[in-house]
Each structure stands twice: as C-alpha cells, then as structure tokens.
Amino acid sequence: MPELKRISIPYLYELKKRGEPISWLTAYDYPLAYLVDQAGIEMILVGDSASMVVYGNSSTLPITMDTLIEHCQAVRRGAPNSFVIGDMPFLSYQVSVSEAVYNAGRFLKEGNCDAVKLEGGVRVAETIKAIVNAGIPVVGHIGLTPQSSSMLGGFKVQGKDVESAISLIEDANALEKAGTFGTLLECVPTKITSIIRKTVSNLVFGIGAGDDCDGQLLIIHDILGLYQCFTPKFVKQYVNISAIISDALKNYRNDVKNRQFPQPEHSFTIPSSELQKVKTYLSKTT
C-alpha cells in the first residue's frame, strides 16, 4: 500500500519532474472514491460522464451543477488524499464569464474540490483566465470534447488531419497561456500528443492520447466493467465486475427462493425468559 498524503499541484509537478506518470480516475460516489484514494491514485475527476454511467443518459449534457456538487461532496468524504477535480457541466461556463467564475467557485466552496475541468481551447481561454484569476485551478480539456460531440460529428478521434492537428496544438498553447495547470487530451493520436507535450510546459494528461503524457485518465466504470453500453478502444478493462455482481445477485435470489437465506447467523435472538413473558402476556390478552 503506497504511503498516503494529500496531493497538491506542486506534488503533481514534482511527479512530472521525476518522470513518474500520474494516475487519474473518475469517481462519483463515496465507496468507489474511498477505494481509489486508498489505492494511491493521485487524482479523481468527478466527471460529467456521471450523466451517462451513473444516470443512464445517452450524453453528458443533462447533468446539472447541483447534481455534480453533491457527487463531489460524496467523493471528497471518501477521498481525503486524492486531488479532486470537479467537471464543469454543459451551460455552466458557456453563457457568461461571471457565471463561469461563480460556478467554478462552487466546486471549491461547496464541492470541496481542488480544481475544475472544462472543455475547449482557444474559444474558452478568456473564461479560463477569469477563473484562474479568481484563484481556482483549472485543467483544460481538448480533443474529443463530449459536450460538443454533435459539432465534432460524434465521438471521434481528433487531430487526424493537418487542420485539426494544428488547431489542437493552438488550443493547448492557449490553455497554457490562460493559466491552466494541466491540459487533458482526449482521443488524440500519440504523435500529436508528443508534439503538444514538447510545446507546453504545463501537465499533459491523456485519455486515449497515447503513452507520452504526464498522466493517464480513465473512467472507473470502464476499467471495472461496470458500464456495458459502450467501451471505447482506449479502455483497458481490469475486471468484469458486472459478471461478479450478476452472479452474486442470482445467488441471493436463489437463496431467498430456496429458503437458504437468512440462516441463524443472520438473525437475532431474544432471551427465553423474555419470550416466555411475551407468550404469557399474549395468553392473557387474547
């Protein structure tokens, strides 16, 4: 078990300096956040992916600020050591800069997060500057940005042609200039990730962006086999927990049907003297 300590941005930069990749996972609730923290995973994203993997929506768009704040609170209770990042949901930062700063602040003030993440590069640079100026650490998210997947033509790898590769590089530079401490690249060819990593000095994280990153992010439901609707190519599934849970549920059902559950060890007793008194009472009153 790794020695646990509260993770900070300087510590994350220390890991980059040492050449030690940073591990990052999503979590949305207390029990999984506890296990992630205890495993020594340095960072947790309370992602708007909760909209899909927790609430069963077909996109990330419906989830709200209030819902994500509640998930952040639960995650922080379970994960006192990990660096927790709140994911700014759709429409929480696009309408105006002041609303964006206010909503980002809620993740720290109410959600007990350490930082926020939001999607976009050049187009959100001014918003990010204002959030950072308010003292709120920001990770930018470019490449495949699920909140704008309709504009991108679906869930597709980005940066595969010269125009989109150059615009990714420009986005990464704009994010660094805007004051982000990190940039997350989603579904980006490894060679473009390497170019970006050479041109910026903030932390470069990847989800489906190859191995030349300062840290790797995956969705916890994907690595545990808990979300069965769709598994992206970049996911490595470490366990099929759904199969284990299904077996347990079928066994429970069978035990109930066959009167194998509960057994005496799952039941409570009453002293025989007290039981006798109950019976005596009943015999007098009925």
Ligand code: KIV
């Ligand atoms: O919400 C999320 O989990 C994310 C990742 C897919 C990057 O934004």
